[in-house]
Amino acid sequence: MSTYRLSLIATLIVLMVSLSDQNCVAQKKKVPASQAFHWVNPLPERLQSERLEHSTFVSPSMQREVGYCIYLPAAYSESQQSEKRFPVVYYLHGGRPGSELKSIGLVPLIDQHISSGNVAPMIYVFVNGGPVSHYNMPDREQAMGEDVFIKELIPHIDGKYRTIASREGRGLEGFSQGGRGTTRIMFKHPELFISTAPGGGGYETEKKISENDGYENPYLRFAPGYNTWDLAREYAKSLEPKLNIQIHVGTKGFNYENNLAYMEFLDSLKIPYSKVIVPEAPHSAKIIYEKQGLELMKFHEKNFTDAHNAQ
Template identity: 65%
Template sequence: MTRRMGWLCVAMLLGILSSNELNAQATKKKTPPPFQWVNHPKTLPTGVQHGVFKSPSMQQDVGYCIYLPPSYAADTDRRYPVVYYLHGGRPGNENKSVGLAKTFHEYMANGAAPEMIYVFVNGGPVSHYNMAERKNAMGENVFVEELVPFIDKTYRTVAERKGRGLEGFSQGGRGTTRIMFKHPDLFCSAAPGGSGYATEKRISEDNGRENPGLAFAPGDNTWDLARKYAESKEPPLRIMLHVGTAGFNYENNLDYMKFLESLKIPFEKVVVEGAPHSAQKIYDKRGLELVRFHADNFRRNGALSAE
Protein backbone atom coordinates (compact mmCIF):
# COMPACT_ATOMS: atom_id res chain seq x y z
CA MET A 1 0.00 0.00 0.00
CA THR A 2 2.82 2.39 0.88
CA ARG A 3 4.69 1.64 -2.34
CA ARG A 4 1.50 2.17 -4.35
CA MET A 5 0.90 5.51 -2.67
CA GLY A 6 4.48 6.44 -3.43
CA TRP A 7 4.03 5.71 -7.13
CA LEU A 8 0.81 7.74 -7.16
CA CYS A 9 2.62 10.69 -5.59
CA VAL A 10 5.40 10.46 -8.18
CA ALA A 11 2.87 10.31 -11.00
CA MET A 12 1.00 13.32 -9.63
CA LEU A 13 4.25 15.25 -9.25
CA LEU A 14 5.27 14.45 -12.82
CA GLY A 15 1.82 15.53 -14.00
CA ILE A 16 2.13 18.84 -12.16
CA LEU A 17 5.60 19.40 -13.60
CA SER A 18 4.39 18.57 -17.11
CA SER A 19 1.41 20.89 -16.69
CA ASN A 20 3.65 23.70 -15.46
CA GLU A 21 6.01 23.13 -18.38
CA LEU A 22 3.14 23.27 -20.87
CA ASN A 23 1.82 26.43 -19.25
CA ALA A 24 5.27 27.99 -19.39
CA GLN A 25 5.58 27.08 -23.06
CA ALA A 26 2.15 28.52 -23.82
CA THR A 27 3.04 31.72 -21.99
CA LYS A 28 6.33 31.88 -23.85
CA LYS A 29 4.57 31.52 -27.22
CA LYS A 30 2.08 34.28 -26.39
CA THR A 31 4.73 36.78 -25.34
CA PRO A 32 5.50 39.03 -28.31
CA PRO A 33 9.11 39.80 -29.15
CA PRO A 34 10.54 43.13 -27.99
CA PHE A 35 9.53 46.01 -30.22
CA GLN A 36 11.92 47.14 -32.92
CA TRP A 37 11.48 49.82 -35.56
CA VAL A 38 13.42 47.65 -38.04
CA ASN A 39 12.73 43.92 -38.49
CA HIS A 40 14.66 42.25 -41.29
CA PRO A 41 12.64 39.37 -42.77
CA LYS A 42 14.12 35.97 -43.62
CA THR A 43 11.95 35.49 -46.71
CA LEU A 44 9.49 37.65 -48.63
CA PRO A 45 6.71 36.91 -51.15
CA THR A 46 7.21 37.58 -54.86
CA GLY A 47 7.38 41.31 -55.59
CA VAL A 48 7.99 42.38 -51.98
CA GLN A 49 11.09 44.25 -50.83
CA HIS A 50 12.13 45.29 -47.35
CA GLY A 51 13.30 48.87 -46.96
CA VAL A 52 14.48 51.29 -44.31
CA PHE A 53 14.22 55.06 -43.99
CA LYS A 54 15.55 57.43 -41.36
CA SER A 55 12.82 59.01 -39.25
CA PRO A 56 13.37 62.78 -39.01
CA SER A 57 11.60 62.97 -35.65
CA MET A 58 13.42 60.04 -34.01
CA GLN A 59 16.71 60.16 -35.94
CA GLN A 60 16.67 56.40 -36.25
CA ASP A 61 15.88 53.85 -38.93
CA VAL A 62 12.34 52.60 -39.51
CA GLY A 63 11.50 49.50 -41.52
CA TYR A 64 8.75 48.98 -44.09
CA CYS A 65 7.89 46.39 -46.73
CA ILE A 66 6.72 47.30 -50.21
CA TYR A 67 5.04 45.26 -52.92
CA LEU A 68 5.91 46.48 -56.43
CA PRO A 69 3.60 45.15 -59.19
CA PRO A 70 4.80 43.05 -62.14
CA SER A 71 5.39 45.89 -64.61
CA TYR A 72 7.09 48.27 -62.15
CA ALA A 73 10.71 47.48 -63.06
CA ALA A 74 10.20 47.62 -66.84
CA ASP A 75 7.63 50.41 -67.26
CA THR A 76 9.83 53.19 -65.89
CA ASP A 77 7.61 56.06 -67.03
CA ARG A 78 4.54 54.79 -65.22
CA ARG A 79 3.28 55.92 -61.82
CA TYR A 80 1.17 53.68 -59.63
CA PRO A 81 -1.46 54.30 -56.95
CA VAL A 82 -0.50 52.95 -53.53
CA VAL A 83 -2.40 51.26 -50.70
CA TYR A 84 -0.90 51.47 -47.20
CA TYR A 85 -1.61 48.33 -45.19
CA LEU A 86 -1.74 48.55 -41.38
CA HIS A 87 -1.00 45.28 -39.57
CA GLY A 88 -2.87 43.82 -36.62
CA GLY A 89 -1.54 43.07 -33.15
CA ARG A 90 0.88 44.85 -30.87
CA PRO A 91 3.67 45.87 -30.94
CA GLY A 92 4.38 46.99 -34.52
CA ASN A 93 6.32 44.99 -37.08
CA GLU A 94 6.46 45.74 -40.81
CA ASN A 95 6.52 42.02 -41.70
CA LYS A 96 3.26 41.05 -39.98
CA SER A 97 0.93 41.24 -42.98
CA VAL A 98 3.28 40.73 -45.94
CA GLY A 99 1.83 37.25 -46.58
CA LEU A 100 -1.17 39.00 -48.18
CA ALA A 101 1.14 40.19 -50.97
CA LYS A 102 1.02 36.69 -52.47
CA THR A 103 -2.71 37.20 -53.04
CA PHE A 104 -2.25 40.74 -54.38
CA HIS A 105 0.39 39.47 -56.79
CA GLU A 106 -1.85 36.68 -58.10
CA TYR A 107 -4.67 39.15 -58.80
CA MET A 108 -2.39 41.57 -60.65
CA ALA A 109 -0.30 38.99 -62.49
CA ASN A 110 -3.36 37.27 -63.96
CA GLY A 111 -5.13 40.54 -64.82
CA ALA A 112 -7.95 40.17 -62.30
CA ALA A 113 -7.02 43.52 -60.72
CA PRO A 114 -5.11 46.59 -61.95
CA GLU A 115 -1.51 47.02 -60.85
CA MET A 116 -0.97 48.95 -57.62
CA ILE A 117 1.74 49.33 -55.01
CA TYR A 118 1.13 48.06 -51.46
CA VAL A 119 3.19 49.33 -48.50
CA PHE A 120 3.26 47.39 -45.22
CA VAL A 121 3.72 49.74 -42.27
CA ASN A 122 5.44 49.29 -38.90
CA GLY A 123 2.82 50.68 -36.51
CA GLY A 124 5.18 51.52 -33.64
CA PRO A 125 5.23 50.32 -30.00
CA VAL A 126 1.43 50.67 -29.60
CA SER A 127 0.39 49.86 -33.14
CA HIS A 128 -0.76 52.89 -35.14
CA TYR A 129 -1.26 55.11 -32.10
CA ASN A 130 0.73 58.12 -30.92
CA MET A 131 2.07 57.72 -27.39
CA ALA A 132 3.57 61.14 -26.64
CA GLU A 133 4.72 60.22 -23.12
CA ARG A 134 6.88 57.35 -24.40
CA LYS A 135 10.18 57.79 -26.20
CA ASN A 136 10.07 57.05 -29.93
CA ALA A 137 6.46 55.85 -29.78
CA MET A 138 4.58 58.18 -32.16
CA GLY A 139 3.52 55.41 -34.51
CA GLU A 140 0.76 57.32 -36.28
CA ASN A 141 2.90 60.38 -36.95
CA VAL A 142 5.83 58.31 -38.20
CA PHE A 143 3.46 56.74 -40.72
CA VAL A 144 1.45 59.76 -41.83
CA GLU A 145 4.06 62.52 -41.64
CA GLU A 146 7.23 60.59 -42.49
CA LEU A 147 6.68 57.27 -44.26
CA VAL A 148 4.08 58.51 -46.76
CA PRO A 149 6.27 61.42 -48.01
CA PHE A 150 9.30 59.10 -48.13
CA ILE A 151 7.45 56.54 -50.27
CA ASP A 152 6.27 59.29 -52.64
CA LYS A 153 9.84 60.57 -53.05
CA THR A 154 11.44 57.14 -53.40
CA TYR A 155 9.02 55.20 -55.60
CA ARG A 156 6.93 56.05 -58.67
CA THR A 157 3.65 56.61 -56.87
CA VAL A 158 0.72 58.82 -57.75
CA ALA A 159 1.79 61.21 -55.02
CA GLU A 160 -1.61 62.78 -54.35
CA ARG A 161 -4.75 61.97 -52.42
CA LYS A 162 -6.34 60.53 -55.57
CA GLY A 163 -3.67 57.83 -55.67
CA ARG A 164 -3.57 56.82 -51.99
CA GLY A 165 -5.57 54.15 -50.20
CA LEU A 166 -5.55 52.82 -46.64
CA GLU A 167 -6.38 49.37 -45.33
CA GLY A 168 -5.79 47.31 -42.21
CA PHE A 169 -7.14 44.47 -40.13
CA SER A 170 -7.90 44.07 -36.40
CA GLN A 171 -5.61 46.55 -34.63
CA GLY A 172 -4.81 47.80 -38.12
CA GLY A 173 -8.52 48.19 -38.79
CA ARG A 174 -8.79 50.43 -35.75
CA GLY A 175 -5.81 52.41 -37.03
CA THR A 176 -7.28 52.64 -40.51
CA THR A 177 -10.59 53.95 -39.17
CA ARG A 178 -9.02 56.57 -36.93
CA ILE A 179 -6.54 57.77 -39.55
CA MET A 180 -9.03 57.88 -42.42
CA PHE A 181 -11.30 60.17 -40.41
CA LYS A 182 -8.39 62.33 -39.21
CA HIS A 183 -6.73 62.60 -42.64
CA PRO A 184 -9.38 62.32 -45.39
CA ASP A 185 -7.26 64.87 -47.26
CA LEU A 186 -4.51 62.23 -47.69
CA PHE A 187 -6.52 59.15 -48.73
CA CYS A 188 -9.40 58.71 -51.16
CA SER A 189 -10.03 55.04 -50.32
CA ALA A 190 -10.20 53.22 -46.98
CA ALA A 191 -11.00 49.61 -46.04
CA PRO A 192 -10.87 48.86 -42.29
CA GLY A 193 -11.37 45.21 -41.41
CA GLY A 194 -12.08 43.17 -38.27
CA SER A 195 -11.70 46.28 -36.12
CA GLY A 196 -12.14 46.21 -32.34
CA TYR A 197 -14.83 48.88 -32.24
CA ALA A 198 -16.06 47.81 -28.80
CA THR A 199 -12.64 48.65 -27.38
CA GLU A 200 -12.65 51.95 -29.25
CA LYS A 201 -16.07 52.74 -27.79
CA ARG A 202 -14.75 52.08 -24.30
CA ILE A 203 -11.86 54.45 -25.01
CA SER A 204 -14.38 57.10 -26.11
CA GLU A 205 -16.52 56.66 -23.01
CA ASP A 206 -13.64 56.47 -20.51
CA ASN A 207 -11.73 59.64 -21.38
CA GLY A 208 -9.15 57.90 -23.56
CA ARG A 209 -8.48 54.86 -21.34
CA GLU A 210 -8.34 51.48 -23.03
CA ASN A 211 -7.41 49.82 -19.73
CA PRO A 212 -5.92 50.97 -16.39
CA GLY A 213 -2.41 50.93 -17.82
CA LEU A 214 -3.05 52.37 -21.28
CA ALA A 215 -4.61 55.71 -22.19
CA PHE A 216 -4.75 57.73 -25.39
CA ALA A 217 -5.49 61.38 -26.07
CA PRO A 218 -9.19 62.09 -25.43
CA GLY A 219 -11.10 62.07 -28.70
CA ASP A 220 -8.51 59.93 -30.52
CA ASN A 221 -10.80 56.99 -31.19
CA THR A 222 -12.98 55.70 -33.98
CA TRP A 223 -16.25 56.88 -32.43
CA ASP A 224 -15.38 60.51 -31.63
CA LEU A 225 -13.45 60.95 -34.88
CA ALA A 226 -16.41 59.66 -36.91
CA ARG A 227 -18.65 62.21 -35.19
CA LYS A 228 -16.21 64.96 -36.07
CA TYR A 229 -15.91 63.86 -39.68
CA ALA A 230 -19.71 63.64 -39.99
CA GLU A 231 -19.98 67.37 -39.38
CA SER A 232 -18.61 68.14 -42.85
CA LYS A 233 -17.90 64.81 -44.65
CA GLU A 234 -15.23 66.68 -46.58
CA PRO A 235 -13.38 65.68 -48.54
CA PRO A 236 -15.69 62.76 -49.30
CA LEU A 237 -14.15 59.44 -48.32
CA ARG A 238 -15.17 56.13 -49.82
CA ILE A 239 -15.15 53.42 -47.14
CA MET A 240 -15.51 49.64 -47.19
CA LEU A 241 -15.73 47.77 -43.87
CA HIS A 242 -14.93 44.06 -43.97
CA VAL A 243 -15.35 41.36 -41.35
CA GLY A 244 -15.93 37.61 -41.01
CA THR A 245 -19.06 36.29 -39.34
CA ALA A 246 -17.00 33.87 -37.21
CA GLY A 247 -14.61 36.58 -36.01
CA PHE A 248 -14.77 37.79 -32.42
CA ASN A 249 -15.27 41.40 -33.59
CA TYR A 250 -18.20 40.57 -35.86
CA GLU A 251 -21.00 41.86 -33.61
CA ASN A 252 -19.24 45.09 -32.70
CA ASN A 253 -18.55 45.72 -36.40
CA LEU A 254 -22.30 45.47 -37.00
CA ASP A 255 -22.82 47.96 -34.16
CA TYR A 256 -20.31 50.34 -35.72
CA MET A 257 -22.02 50.07 -39.09
CA LYS A 258 -25.28 51.14 -37.44
CA PHE A 259 -23.40 54.01 -35.81
CA LEU A 260 -22.05 55.22 -39.16
CA GLU A 261 -25.55 54.98 -40.60
CA SER A 262 -26.86 57.15 -37.75
CA LEU A 263 -24.22 59.74 -38.67
CA LYS A 264 -25.17 59.44 -42.35
CA ILE A 265 -21.60 58.51 -43.26
CA PRO A 266 -21.78 56.38 -46.43
CA PHE A 267 -19.92 53.07 -46.47
CA GLU A 268 -19.86 49.72 -48.21
CA LYS A 269 -19.30 46.37 -46.59
CA VAL A 270 -17.91 42.89 -47.21
CA VAL A 271 -19.26 40.39 -44.67
CA VAL A 272 -17.63 36.99 -45.20
CA GLU A 273 -19.74 34.07 -44.07
CA GLY A 274 -17.85 31.68 -41.79
CA ALA A 275 -14.55 33.57 -41.92
CA PRO A 276 -12.69 33.82 -38.59
CA HIS A 277 -10.72 36.80 -37.30
CA SER A 278 -8.15 36.54 -40.09
CA ALA A 279 -7.34 38.93 -42.93
CA GLN A 280 -5.93 36.06 -44.97
CA LYS A 281 -9.07 33.94 -44.58
CA ILE A 282 -11.18 36.88 -45.71
CA TYR A 283 -8.86 37.45 -48.67
CA ASP A 284 -9.03 33.76 -49.55
CA LYS A 285 -12.79 34.08 -50.02
CA ARG A 286 -13.44 37.68 -51.12
CA GLY A 287 -10.16 39.53 -51.29
CA LEU A 288 -10.59 40.48 -54.93
CA GLU A 289 -13.50 42.72 -53.95
CA LEU A 290 -11.25 44.68 -51.59
CA VAL A 291 -8.47 45.11 -54.15
CA ARG A 292 -10.97 46.16 -56.83
CA PHE A 293 -12.61 48.54 -54.36
CA HIS A 294 -9.36 50.51 -54.07
CA ALA A 295 -8.78 50.28 -57.81
CA ASP A 296 -12.25 51.64 -58.54
CA ASN A 297 -11.68 54.57 -56.18
CA PHE A 298 -8.35 55.35 -57.84
CA ARG A 299 -10.03 55.16 -61.24
CA ARG A 300 -12.88 57.47 -60.18
CA ASN A 301 -10.33 60.00 -58.94
CA GLY A 302 -8.18 59.82 -62.07
CA ALA A 303 -5.22 57.88 -60.65
CA LEU A 304 -5.92 54.80 -62.78
CA SER A 305 -6.90 54.75 -66.43
CA ALA A 306 -10.15 53.05 -67.41
CA GLU A 307 -9.56 49.51 -68.65
Protein backbone atom coordinates in the same frame (compact mmCIF):
# COMPACT_ATOMS: atom_id res chain seq x y z
CA MET B 1 41.72 30.80 6.47
CA SER B 2 42.26 27.16 5.43
CA THR B 3 42.58 26.08 1.82
CA TYR B 4 39.45 23.92 2.29
CA ARG B 5 37.37 26.93 3.42
CA LEU B 6 38.66 29.09 0.53
CA SER B 7 37.75 26.35 -1.91
CA LEU B 8 34.31 26.01 -0.37
CA ILE B 9 33.67 29.77 -0.57
CA ALA B 10 34.81 29.85 -4.21
CA THR B 11 32.48 26.98 -5.04
CA LEU B 12 29.55 28.75 -3.38
CA ILE B 13 30.27 31.98 -5.31
CA VAL B 14 30.37 30.09 -8.62
CA LEU B 15 27.11 28.35 -7.75
CA MET B 16 25.39 31.63 -6.82
CA VAL B 17 26.52 33.29 -10.07
CA SER B 18 25.34 30.31 -12.06
CA LEU B 19 21.92 30.35 -10.39
CA SER B 20 21.67 34.10 -10.96
CA ASP B 21 22.46 33.66 -14.67
CA GLN B 22 19.89 30.89 -14.98
CA ASN B 23 17.30 33.09 -13.28
CA CYS B 24 17.99 35.93 -15.71
CA VAL B 25 17.61 33.57 -18.66
CA ALA B 26 14.37 32.24 -17.21
CA GLN B 27 13.05 35.76 -16.75
CA LYS B 28 13.93 36.64 -20.33
CA LYS B 29 12.10 33.56 -21.58
CA LYS B 30 8.94 34.74 -19.86
CA VAL B 31 8.62 37.51 -22.47
CA PRO B 32 7.53 35.94 -25.77
CA ALA B 33 9.66 36.96 -28.73
CA SER B 34 6.50 38.11 -30.51
CA GLN B 35 6.07 40.83 -27.89
CA ALA B 36 9.50 42.35 -28.42
CA PHE B 37 9.33 45.57 -30.44
CA HIS B 38 11.79 46.68 -33.09
CA TRP B 39 11.44 49.52 -35.57
CA VAL B 40 13.35 47.43 -38.12
CA ASN B 41 12.51 43.76 -38.77
CA PRO B 42 14.50 42.37 -41.73
CA LEU B 43 12.68 40.15 -44.18
CA PRO B 44 13.67 36.48 -43.70
CA GLU B 45 15.42 35.03 -46.74
CA ARG B 46 12.69 32.42 -47.23
CA LEU B 47 10.14 35.24 -47.72
CA GLN B 48 12.16 37.34 -50.13
CA SER B 49 10.89 37.59 -53.69
CA GLU B 50 11.21 39.76 -56.77
CA ARG B 51 7.88 41.38 -55.91
CA LEU B 52 8.42 42.03 -52.19
CA GLU B 53 11.19 44.23 -50.83
CA HIS B 54 12.22 45.25 -47.34
CA SER B 55 13.67 48.70 -46.90
CA THR B 56 14.21 51.39 -44.28
CA PHE B 57 14.26 55.14 -43.94
CA VAL B 58 15.63 57.40 -41.23
CA SER B 59 12.86 58.90 -39.14
CA PRO B 60 13.45 62.65 -38.77
CA SER B 61 11.60 62.73 -35.45
CA MET B 62 13.41 59.78 -33.86
CA GLN B 63 16.72 59.90 -35.73
CA ARG B 64 16.66 56.15 -36.22
CA GLU B 65 15.85 53.68 -38.97
CA VAL B 66 12.29 52.48 -39.49
CA GLY B 67 11.47 49.44 -41.59
CA TYR B 68 8.72 48.80 -44.10
CA CYS B 69 7.92 46.17 -46.72
CA ILE B 70 6.76 47.09 -50.20
CA TYR B 71 5.08 45.04 -52.91
CA LEU B 72 5.85 46.25 -56.43
CA PRO B 73 3.75 44.68 -59.21
CA ALA B 74 5.47 43.29 -62.28
CA ALA B 75 4.26 46.29 -64.28
CA TYR B 76 6.35 48.56 -62.07
CA SER B 77 9.61 46.86 -63.10
CA GLU B 78 8.50 46.58 -66.72
CA SER B 79 8.04 50.36 -66.88
CA GLN B 80 11.30 51.33 -65.19
CA GLN B 81 12.36 53.45 -68.15
CA SER B 82 9.04 55.30 -68.31
CA GLU B 83 7.37 57.91 -66.17
CA LYS B 84 4.42 55.64 -65.35
CA ARG B 85 3.20 56.05 -61.79
CA PHE B 86 1.13 53.72 -59.65
CA PRO B 87 -1.45 54.08 -56.88
CA VAL B 88 -0.50 52.89 -53.40
CA VAL B 89 -2.42 51.03 -50.72
CA TYR B 90 -0.90 51.36 -47.24
CA TYR B 91 -1.66 48.24 -45.21
CA LEU B 92 -1.82 48.45 -41.40
CA HIS B 93 -1.10 45.19 -39.58
CA GLY B 94 -3.00 43.77 -36.63
CA GLY B 95 -1.70 43.18 -33.12
CA ARG B 96 0.67 45.05 -30.84
CA PRO B 97 3.49 45.98 -30.93
CA GLY B 98 4.26 46.84 -34.55
CA SER B 99 6.22 45.00 -37.21
CA GLU B 100 6.35 45.53 -40.96
CA LEU B 101 6.37 41.74 -41.43
CA LYS B 102 3.02 41.00 -39.80
CA SER B 103 0.79 41.20 -42.89
CA ILE B 104 3.11 40.18 -45.72
CA GLY B 105 1.36 36.80 -45.88
CA LEU B 106 -1.19 38.62 -48.05
CA VAL B 107 1.36 39.32 -50.78
CA PRO B 108 0.93 36.04 -52.76
CA LEU B 109 -2.83 36.63 -52.87
CA ILE B 110 -2.40 40.28 -53.88
CA ASP B 111 0.13 39.35 -56.56
CA GLN B 112 -2.07 36.56 -57.89
CA HIS B 113 -4.96 38.93 -58.60
CA ILE B 114 -2.74 41.63 -60.12
CA SER B 115 -0.59 39.26 -62.20
CA SER B 116 -3.64 37.48 -63.58
CA GLY B 117 -5.14 40.80 -64.70
CA ASN B 118 -8.13 40.60 -62.38
CA VAL B 119 -7.26 44.01 -60.99
CA ALA B 120 -5.05 46.89 -62.15
CA PRO B 121 -1.47 47.07 -60.86
CA MET B 122 -0.99 48.91 -57.58
CA ILE B 123 1.71 49.14 -54.94
CA TYR B 124 1.17 47.84 -51.41
CA VAL B 125 3.22 49.20 -48.50
CA PHE B 126 3.25 47.23 -45.24
CA VAL B 127 3.71 49.62 -42.33
CA ASN B 128 5.45 49.17 -38.98
CA GLY B 129 2.87 50.61 -36.60
CA GLY B 130 5.21 51.35 -33.70
CA PRO B 131 5.04 50.27 -30.04
CA VAL B 132 1.27 50.93 -29.76
CA SER B 133 0.43 49.92 -33.31
CA HIS B 134 -0.60 52.85 -35.53
CA TYR B 135 -1.38 55.17 -32.61
CA ASN B 136 0.33 58.22 -31.15
CA MET B 137 1.34 57.97 -27.49
CA PRO B 138 3.17 61.22 -26.66
CA ASP B 139 3.95 60.08 -23.12
CA ARG B 140 5.89 57.05 -24.35
CA GLU B 141 9.34 57.25 -25.89
CA GLN B 142 9.38 56.68 -29.67
CA ALA B 143 5.71 55.63 -29.67
CA MET B 144 4.27 58.08 -32.21
CA GLY B 145 3.27 55.40 -34.71
CA GLU B 146 0.66 57.47 -36.52
CA ASP B 147 2.95 60.45 -37.02
CA VAL B 148 5.83 58.28 -38.25
CA PHE B 149 3.45 56.80 -40.82
CA ILE B 150 1.63 59.96 -41.90
CA LYS B 151 4.36 62.58 -41.67
CA GLU B 152 7.44 60.51 -42.51
CA LEU B 153 6.77 57.19 -44.26
CA ILE B 154 4.29 58.49 -46.85
CA PRO B 155 6.60 61.34 -47.99
CA HIS B 156 9.48 58.85 -48.11
CA ILE B 157 7.53 56.41 -50.30
CA ASP B 158 6.37 59.21 -52.61
CA GLY B 159 9.95 60.44 -52.92
CA LYS B 160 11.59 57.05 -53.55
CA TYR B 161 9.05 55.22 -55.73
CA ARG B 162 6.95 56.15 -58.77
CA THR B 163 3.71 56.65 -56.91
CA ILE B 164 0.70 58.80 -57.64
CA ALA B 165 1.75 61.13 -54.87
CA SER B 166 -1.63 62.62 -54.04
CA ARG B 167 -4.91 61.73 -52.38
CA GLU B 168 -6.26 60.50 -55.73
CA GLY B 169 -3.73 57.67 -55.80
CA ARG B 170 -3.56 56.73 -52.14
CA GLY B 171 -5.48 54.04 -50.25
CA LEU B 172 -5.52 52.81 -46.66
CA GLU B 173 -6.43 49.35 -45.39
CA GLY B 174 -5.87 47.29 -42.27
CA PHE B 175 -7.24 44.46 -40.18
CA SER B 176 -7.96 44.00 -36.46
CA GLN B 177 -5.73 46.53 -34.67
CA GLY B 178 -4.94 47.74 -38.18
CA GLY B 179 -8.68 48.10 -38.79
CA ARG B 180 -8.94 50.32 -35.75
CA GLY B 181 -5.91 52.26 -36.96
CA THR B 182 -7.34 52.63 -40.45
CA THR B 183 -10.59 54.00 -39.04
CA ARG B 184 -8.90 56.46 -36.70
CA ILE B 185 -6.52 57.69 -39.37
CA MET B 186 -9.06 57.95 -42.22
CA PHE B 187 -11.38 60.13 -40.13
CA LYS B 188 -8.49 62.20 -38.79
CA HIS B 189 -6.77 62.62 -42.19
CA PRO B 190 -9.49 62.34 -44.87
CA GLU B 191 -7.48 64.70 -47.05
CA LEU B 192 -4.82 62.03 -47.57
CA PHE B 193 -6.77 58.97 -48.77
CA ILE B 194 -9.31 58.42 -51.55
CA SER B 195 -9.92 54.77 -50.66
CA THR B 196 -10.19 53.25 -47.17
CA ALA B 197 -10.96 49.68 -46.10
CA PRO B 198 -10.95 49.00 -42.35
CA GLY B 199 -11.36 45.33 -41.46
CA GLY B 200 -12.27 43.45 -38.28
CA GLY B 201 -11.63 46.43 -36.01
CA GLY B 202 -12.24 46.26 -32.27
CA TYR B 203 -14.83 49.04 -32.16
CA GLU B 204 -16.20 47.98 -28.79
CA THR B 205 -12.81 48.79 -27.28
CA GLU B 206 -12.77 52.10 -29.13
CA LYS B 207 -16.21 52.92 -27.70
CA LYS B 208 -14.91 52.15 -24.22
CA ILE B 209 -12.06 54.59 -24.82
CA SER B 210 -14.55 57.25 -25.92
CA GLU B 211 -16.74 56.76 -22.84
CA ASN B 212 -13.95 56.38 -20.25
CA ASP B 213 -11.91 59.54 -20.56
CA GLY B 214 -9.50 58.01 -23.06
CA TYR B 215 -8.68 54.89 -21.04
CA GLU B 216 -8.42 51.60 -22.90
CA ASN B 217 -7.22 50.03 -19.66
CA PRO B 218 -5.65 51.34 -16.43
CA TYR B 219 -2.23 51.49 -18.10
CA LEU B 220 -3.16 52.85 -21.54
CA ARG B 221 -4.80 56.23 -22.01
CA PHE B 222 -5.31 58.17 -25.24
CA ALA B 223 -5.80 61.88 -25.82
CA PRO B 224 -9.38 63.20 -25.60
CA GLY B 225 -11.32 62.48 -28.78
CA TYR B 226 -8.60 60.18 -30.15
CA ASN B 227 -10.78 57.16 -30.95
CA THR B 228 -12.91 55.88 -33.82
CA TRP B 229 -16.21 57.07 -32.30
CA ASP B 230 -15.32 60.69 -31.54
CA LEU B 231 -13.30 61.08 -34.74
CA ALA B 232 -16.28 59.83 -36.76
CA ARG B 233 -18.54 62.35 -35.03
CA GLU B 234 -16.12 65.13 -35.91
CA TYR B 235 -15.87 64.02 -39.54
CA ALA B 236 -19.67 63.80 -39.81
CA LYS B 237 -19.97 67.54 -39.20
CA SER B 238 -18.85 68.23 -42.77
CA LEU B 239 -18.34 64.85 -44.50
CA GLU B 240 -15.52 66.57 -46.38
CA PRO B 241 -13.44 65.63 -48.14
CA LYS B 242 -15.52 62.64 -49.19
CA LEU B 243 -14.18 59.30 -47.98
CA ASN B 244 -14.81 56.07 -49.86
CA ILE B 245 -15.13 53.48 -47.08
CA GLN B 246 -15.52 49.72 -47.28
CA ILE B 247 -15.74 47.86 -43.97
CA HIS B 248 -14.92 44.15 -44.08
CA VAL B 249 -15.34 41.46 -41.45
CA GLY B 250 -15.90 37.71 -41.19
CA THR B 251 -19.08 36.34 -39.64
CA LYS B 252 -17.06 34.00 -37.40
CA GLY B 253 -14.68 36.71 -36.22
CA PHE B 254 -14.83 37.77 -32.57
CA ASN B 255 -15.29 41.40 -33.67
CA TYR B 256 -18.20 40.64 -36.00
CA GLU B 257 -20.98 41.90 -33.72
CA ASN B 258 -19.20 45.10 -32.76
CA ASN B 259 -18.48 45.80 -36.44
CA LEU B 260 -22.21 45.59 -37.09
CA ALA B 261 -22.80 47.96 -34.15
CA TYR B 262 -20.22 50.40 -35.52
CA MET B 263 -21.87 50.36 -38.93
CA GLU B 264 -25.16 51.25 -37.27
CA PHE B 265 -23.34 54.13 -35.58
CA LEU B 266 -22.06 55.35 -38.96
CA ASP B 267 -25.60 55.11 -40.28
CA SER B 268 -26.78 57.34 -37.44
CA LEU B 269 -24.15 59.90 -38.45
CA LYS B 270 -25.13 59.59 -42.13
CA ILE B 271 -21.58 58.61 -43.06
CA PRO B 272 -21.78 56.52 -46.25
CA TYR B 273 -19.86 53.25 -46.56
CA SER B 274 -20.06 49.87 -48.25
CA LYS B 275 -19.40 46.55 -46.58
CA VAL B 276 -17.97 43.12 -47.29
CA ILE B 277 -19.36 40.50 -44.92
CA VAL B 278 -17.46 37.25 -45.43
CA PRO B 279 -19.53 34.17 -44.49
CA GLU B 280 -17.88 31.67 -42.13
CA ALA B 281 -14.60 33.61 -42.08
CA PRO B 282 -12.85 33.85 -38.69
CA HIS B 283 -10.81 36.78 -37.40
CA SER B 284 -8.17 36.39 -40.10
CA ALA B 285 -7.11 38.87 -42.77
CA LYS B 286 -5.57 36.06 -44.82
CA ILE B 287 -8.72 33.93 -44.88
CA ILE B 288 -10.81 36.98 -45.76
CA TYR B 289 -8.38 37.71 -48.61
CA GLU B 290 -8.55 34.11 -49.76
CA LYS B 291 -12.34 34.31 -49.88
CA GLN B 292 -13.05 37.88 -51.01
CA GLY B 293 -9.78 39.74 -51.28
CA LEU B 294 -10.40 40.51 -54.94
CA GLU B 295 -13.50 42.46 -53.96
CA LEU B 296 -11.44 44.63 -51.61
CA MET B 297 -8.79 45.20 -54.25
CA LYS B 298 -11.36 46.12 -56.90
CA PHE B 299 -12.84 48.60 -54.43
CA HIS B 300 -9.48 50.41 -54.31
CA GLU B 301 -9.10 50.11 -58.08
CA LYS B 302 -12.50 51.73 -58.71
CA ASN B 303 -11.76 54.61 -56.34
CA PHE B 304 -8.38 55.25 -57.97
CA THR B 305 -9.92 55.10 -61.46
CA ASP B 306 -12.84 57.36 -60.56
CA ALA B 307 -10.51 59.91 -58.96
CA HIS B 308 -8.23 59.88 -62.02
CA ASN B 309 -11.18 60.33 -64.40
CA ALA B 310 -12.53 63.21 -62.32
CA GLN B 311 -9.34 65.21 -62.71
